[in-house]
Amino acid sequence: MTTDPTSGPSGLGALNPALQATIISVTAMLLFSVVPPSVRLLSDTMSSWQIVFIRAVFGIAGIGAYFLWTGLHKLKSRQIRIHVVRSTFNFVGMVMWFWALGHIELAKGIAIHFTMPLFIVLLAVIFLKERIGPWRITAMLLGFGGVLVILRPGMIDTGLPELAILGSAML
Known part of the structure; x- marks a missing residue:
């Protein structure tokens, strides 16, 4: 009996959970270090409301990509x-x-x-x-x-x- 190599988890979900956590943490730290200087630069020409909106768009895009990669089954809450x-x-x-x-x-x-x-x-x-x-x-x-x-x-x-x-x- 052979298994179909395309039927298992793919993307980030196929990685060891510890490696997943490491990749996510390192990516988050890199992005967190970019936000304050970016906000400082943007604040000369934009309001804080606009900057928060832009940050939210990037956040939603990142979270959306994560759930597309790992599957929506992780998106649940009571x-x-x-x-x-x-x-x-x-x-x-x-x-x-x-x-x-x-x-x-x-x-x-x-x-x-x-x-x-x-x-x-x-x-x-x-x-x-x-x-x-x-x-x-x-x-x-x-x-x-x-x-x-x-x-x-x-x-x-x-x-x-x-x-x-x-x-x-x-x-």
Whole structure:
């Protein structure tokens, strides 16, 4: 009995799951590193709303290509409400982030945005009742200290763009 070589998974779905995850992660990191400078350049001629729209078009194209390659069977959820809420927060945060990047130095904006993991831990403690130990608290304080070193509070003005990036990091 022979098997038809065209009947099995193809494309990304034919790869080892660990290799799939690696390819997706590396691609995401490359694309994530391109977004802030691109937003900064585009913000001179476009509004943050237009830039968010362009980013969404590329995102939908990428996700669409992924599902065409791996199959739509992976596209399923029983938590539609949670997805809508998450997408809404993501959208608002992205508009704030993109707007702020057009108004402050890129390095400063990225440094502020690096507070996101700190907010994630704090929000997990508040909403998910997660417990954090002394090592995680120490890591959070060191991370926050690193952000303060970069921002030098009191030496650099803090205005609406900085607050918008902090808000986007919380969302």
